Amino acid sequence: MxxxxxxxxxxxxxxxxxxxxxxxxxxxxxxxxxxxxxxxxxxxxxxxxxxxxxxxxxxxxxxxxxxxxxxxxxxxxxxxxxxxxxxxxxxxxxxxxxxxxxxxxxxxxxxxxxxxxxxxxxxxxxxxxxxxxxxxxxxxxxxxxxLPVQIPGYTDFYSSKEHATNVGSMFRDPKNALLPNWSEMPIGYNGRASSVVASGTPVRRPNGQLKLPDAERPVFGACRKLDIELETGFIVGRGNALGEPVACAEAEAHIFGMVLLNDWSARDIQQWEYVPLGPFNAKTFATTISPWIVTLDALEPFRVAQPEQVPQPLDYLRHDGAHAFDIALEVRLRPQRAREATTISRTNFRHMYWTMAQQFAHHTVSGCNTRVGDLMGSGTISGPTADSYGSLLELTWNGKQPLELKEGGTRTFIEDGDELTLAGWCQGEGYRVGFGTCSGVIVPARD
Missing domain, CATH: 2.30.30.230 (Fumarylacetoacetase, N-terminal domain)
Structure with a gap:
């Protein structure tokens, strides 16, 4: 053969x-x-x-x-x-x-x-x-x-149209939820590779500056709006040299495989710090990934067409064929003393507007080099329905619509002792290609 x-x-x-x-x-x-x-x-x-x-x-x-x-x-x-x-x-x-x-x-x-x-x-x-x-x-x-790889660099994208629209509607004008550049390129930022941890590692609630609505100046304290971000990530398998961009059509050949990724987010710290340069301490405290890397070869039977992109991307972001994958995703929340977790979201990777190939091509088009083991996060993956959103920020609409838990009680954001678990899989006929789980328990902030 x-x-x-x-x-x-x-x-x-x-x-x-x-x-x-x-x-x-x-x-x-x-x-x-x-x-x-x-x-x-x-x-x-x-x-x-x-x-x-x-x-x-x-x-x-x-x-x-x-x-x-x-x-x-x-x-x-x-x-x-x-x-x-x-x-x-x-x-x-x-x-x-x-x-x-x-x-x-x-x-x-x-x-x-x-x-x-x-x-x-x-x-x-x-x-x-x-x-x-x-x-x-x-x-x-x-x-x-x-942790399956040594990660030289970590980049987080913002590639779900549904998620970006929800956040833009929540904090800006719902009629102009997406900024003009969002539909033209995969928006991303360079994150902190040193705080990427393996599933099962406890996550400490971060401290930081908080600006309360009616206060003149910020206060320092523990995050009050701790959130998850349901994401996947891909691991770079072949880097590129400085000054040598990777064409979109060739980008998937540079990807070793995918993991589940939870980019924990301190929403209140972020709201105060992110203008003008974006999130910093709101994101640097922890990013959790699943321990098993599923290769692109294993995912090949589950390849599907990506959403239609309007306007048509610039030439360097174009590729022929199907570049999304049919990966079912779930988020489960289990309070400290609960016997069972509550599934709070179900969505699918196929909803992602910008593909992994487009993310990689855009990342390198300026001449930025990448290295084996680099991690690139998809950004929060949200679907088109209210039960398919990939963050508590969206699921509770910034705390205005609390979630009911299976054994009683509610949640707007994550409390100490809560265990958050991401799961993902592709379902074939009589078999499954899964990622296992990606989980973390929140421990109290330091005094």
Whole structure:
């Protein structure tokens, strides 16, 4: 088989794994997915590369040691294979390039497939060798997941038309909710990479300057309007040199994969500080991402057309074909003593007005260089209906319409002890390509 046909076989909706949990239609980590992350476990505290499958994590280095997984020769020679999978980040592996990503994906899919009749002769080895299987497959319940990449830079966009319209209507003229530049380019700003954290990391409520409505001067104190921003993010897999922009049609080849992203937002701090230069302390305190990176190859079957763009973008922002993805998204809120979470929003990534390719092309058109591991956030993803908004700011219309919670009580903004969880997945016929979850619990501000 050719590389392209081998790669296509990894997406076959009928393929099933001998890891039985992966075959559940509601399991995020099907054999069609195979997302990459960094993990440790009780047997080995060393951080290393893993791939999720069902309720297990594949320790990729173990398979390499057993001779069952081989990097393309050029990639191995360039980077030193032993350092790639025994690393505390995915950066070294990602830097090997798309041929290496795809080769590993193809080999893993074959090793984990239930039906080996059309695959390599040695693909049953892992399945049938109990001792090897014990070393190579770690229980996900026994593992700790870590930040998957070292992030040199973080950029956050503002690319949902529904979200931008809602915010503009709330704080400006509803008849002119979008500023003139919004429909001409993906609006974004450079955020703070140092405070990007892995799912499960507690988030401390920030302190800052607050300007109360009738006060002459600001006061200093804890944020009173803490919010979430339901986003996705993409990880740069191939950077560009300083002064060398990336064409929109080529941009997706520079993307390794996607994560869920919660860009926590202190709305009251932001309202006071963001004019004239934009958000600062309102955003820098934490951004949470999910631990598994889902590759663009795994998302390919769920590619759909993006919304119509009017006016037609300038030439450098144009690309042919479909560049959105059908990714269902949810936000869940669980108060500190609640047994169950309340799902407060359901939306879909396909609503995004500006595509990832357009975001990347616009980011580099000035000559800005990017690096492997750079994180680019989509901006808050809101849908067309009131229950599909991606922030509490919109869901409660700046606190005027409190949300009812499943076990009683209401919320306008986030309270201490609340756990906020984002979930996302693409649903195929009999299988799912999911991201897992992206969660954080709010702890009180420092005195």
């Amino acid at each position: 050719s590389v392209s046909s081998d790669l296509q076989a990894t997406l076959d909706p009928s393929r099933r794994s001998w890891v039985e949990a992966a075959n559940d239609a509601a399991c995020d980590f099907s054999i069609q997915n195979l997302p990459f992350g960094i993990f440790s476990d009780s047997r080995d505290a060393v951080w290393r590369v893993g791939v999720a499958i069902g309720d297990r994590i594949v320790d990729v280095a173990v398979l390499e040691d057993a001779g069952l997984l081989v990097l393309p020769l050029a990639s191995a020679n360039e980077s030193g294979a032993s350092s790639v999978f025994r690393s505390d980040s995915l950066n070294a592996f990602i830097a090997l390039g798309r041929d290496a990503w795809r080769s590993v994906r193809i080999q893993l899919s074959g090793l984990l497939a239930r039906d080996t009749t059309t695959l390599r002769d040695d693909t049953a080895t892992l399945r049938d060798d109990a001792a090897l299987r014990e070393r190579a497959l770690v229980s996900a319940a026994d593992a700790t997941l870590h």
